Amino acid sequence: DQQVKQNSPSLSVQEGRISILNCDYTNSMFDYFLWYKKYPAEGPTFLISISSIKDKNEDGRFTVFLNKSAKHLSLHIVPSQPGDSAVYFCAASGLIQGAQKLVFGQGTRLTINP
Amino acid sequence: DAGITQSPRHKVTETGTPVTLRCHQTENHRYMYWYRQDPGHGLRLIHYSYGVKDTDKGEVSDGYSVSRSKTEDFLLTLESATSSQTSVYFCAIRQGGEQYFGPGTRLTVT
Secondary structure, eight states, X not given: OOSEEOOOSEEEEETTSOEEEXXXXXXXTOOEEEEEEEOTTSOOEXXXXXXXXXXXXXXXXXXXXXXXXXXXXXXXXXXOOGGGOEEEEXXXXXXXXXXXXXXXXXXXXXXXXX | OOOEEEEOSEEEEOTTOOEEEEEEESSOOSOEEEEEEETTTEEEEEEEEEETTEEXXXXXXXXXXXXXXXXXXXXXXXXXXXXXXXXXXXXEEEETTEEEEOOOEEEEEO
């Protein structure tokens, strides 16, 4: 079963506008959530995270929102820039079978159009 | 930059041959992980290590083994490669609540 889901495989946004990437999870034991950005032929790079005790975390142009009751998190990028074009993965962290592990979504390919 | 390197970066091998991928870190992190990335699946955990000689299975461990004889190196071995193991493999370390990834190894099994 897919415990972390990103239902949009791709998203296209105009430069300067807001990009909103969404992620849903099913396991209520997850207590920390992360977003990673991945360019082709490179490893994923950590972008921003949020603890389950918060509902918002902001870092420059990037803001992550967490709605625990809906088991939903989102990443807002504003304003979007061409360099933001990449694949974005959300991940959830929790105690799984006795160890702290990350579970990743399938990824969303974001394309920023000039 | 978490000081993680992976070797080789690219490899093509034939079905049935053994393959070993290496992950090397320079910052003495205790936890290390091996993931594979496939279209439509995101990153899936193969094995992880919580110390020298301490390893455990992840979500997709069948057909893979690992070893960690020293802190800085975490090896992933495919004992007999199959076409279903064609993938991009990423190593990661844990620092705080986050994981940081190496550049990846693209493995093709023909």
